[in-house]
Amino acid sequence: MAASAITGVGINLGLSSSTMRPSRAHSVTMAVSVDEKTKKNLTLRKSEEAFAAAKELMPGGVNSPVRAFKSVGGQPIVIDSVKGSRMWDIDGNEYIDYVGSWGPAIIGHADDEVLAALAETMKKGTSFGAPCLLENILAQMVISAVPSIEMVRFVNSGTEACMGVLRLARAFTGKEKLIKFEGCYHGHADPFLVKAGSGVATLGLPDSPGVPRAATFETLTAPFNDSAAVESLFESNKGEIAAVILEPVVGNSGFIPPKPDFLNFLRRITKENNSLLVFDEVMTGFRLSYGGAQEYFGIIPDLTTLGKIIGGGLPVGAYGGRRDIMEMVAPAGPMYQAGTLSGNPLAMTAGIHTLKRIKEPGTYEYLDKITGQLVQGIIDAGKKAGHAICGGHISGMFGFFFTEGPVHNFGDAKKSDTAKFARFYWGMLAEGVYLAPSQFEAGFTSLAHTSDDIEKTIAAAEKVFREI
CATH class of the missing domain: 3.40.640.10 (Type I PLP-dependent aspartate aminotransferase-like (Major domain))
Known part of the structure; x- marks a missing residue:
């Protein structure tokens, strides 16, 4: 979709899915359209302008494929700053971050x-x-x-x-x-x-x-x-x-x-x-x-x-x-x-x-505790709303799939409803939660994440699951 046509961040219910793996090695183009309800909750005008300019300067407008958001539709948000468990885009939107620069921010951003x-x-x-x-x-x-x-x-x-x-x-x-x-x-x-x-x-x-x-x-x-x-x-x-x-x-x-x-x-x-x-x-x-x-x-x-x-x-x-x-x-x-x-x-x-x-005592116990609460909360919310979902975690690394599971390999993972994940993704983004923009990527917590962060994320998931 041309950047000039992207005036919001929602996606329609007819979003096409793919069996390709949208990792940093692969990306998937998905049909998207504007959801005005989501648009009202999240303004991305500056990100849209920046990304449109970026596509004239860099292949696909990014320097690593997964950043292009092709596996969830729409276009990426452009980040301005990070601190602790939070990140802010150039439009001033604030998010609880569960990507952590793809893992290294284990003690929190910009410590x-x-x-x-x-x-x-x-x-x-x-x-x-x-x-x-x-x-x-x-x-x-x-x-x-x-x-x-x-x-x-x-x-x-x-x-x-x-x-x-x-x-x-x-x-x-x-x-x-x-x-x-x-x-x-x-x-x-x-x-x-x-x-x-x-x-x-x-x-x-x-x-x-x-x-x-x-x-x-x-x-x-x-x-x-x-x-x-x-x-x-x-x-x-x-x-x-x-x-x-x-x-x-x-x-x-x-x-x-x-x-x-x-x-x-x-x-x-x-x-x-x-x-x-x-x-x-x-x-x-x-x-x-x-x-x-x-x-x-x-x-x-x-x-x-x-x-x-x-x-x-x-x-x-x-x-x-x-x-x-x-x-x-x-x-x-x-x-x-x-x-x-x-x-x-x-x-x-x-x-x-x-x-x-x-290395300080209690680090991994804390990560395991909050990550377990996060994943279980999301899974429980999804099942309560009638969605097929499974997932798990070890310490501060986690993930979930929109399928009944279990997931033991990539073949199992490909059974996941990627169209539903895309709708969930944009719903969570509108609620101020930043997840990895792909069903096929792990998520990460940090020592900077608080119980309040986890509770807000689960509450956001409950709301989004009811809506999708």
């Missing part, structure tokens, strides 16, 4: 202590392109916290971390094939952009124009939580699989936890086949517990990727693992990977002060 530390660090400079002592400090904190990590390499994004860890797994094992799971997103590097389809794919097919088939040929896929499918891949590719990589709790198909024995199975079968187990903890690291999903579930992988929280909201990523594997990385070993801004003092500072805060 005063972190900002003060950044201000002091900036007096010394913003980037050195050389070693700084802050790298040692954050590295030691990460190594002390994450069970699998004996050595760590900082990079600048989750995508970079996953690129590095894949190259490392192949270098260490001397094998080339990779198993990933349908619906798990590991950044936009070529080998990970593979469409899994409804069944097990034995040959990777590129899921984006510009990705050569050769780049994904060695990428094998299986449904999440499907042990039999993984076993079959190992049987048909004996001695060829370098690693299995997964989000231990899926966040890019919506919130999908592993079945009770699935992670144990992966740990066992990778050891039996001399392959490496890689946890992509860009979302779950320091989010589910201080030691991440691997501490929470008691499963130690060989390698781990991190991001989000360890940069305290600044661009950062990392990969780490056993010392014998990590010593393959240059300059200690022959596997090359580099980055001018890796380990920059600002990201290190924000990460150090964020990790100090979340």
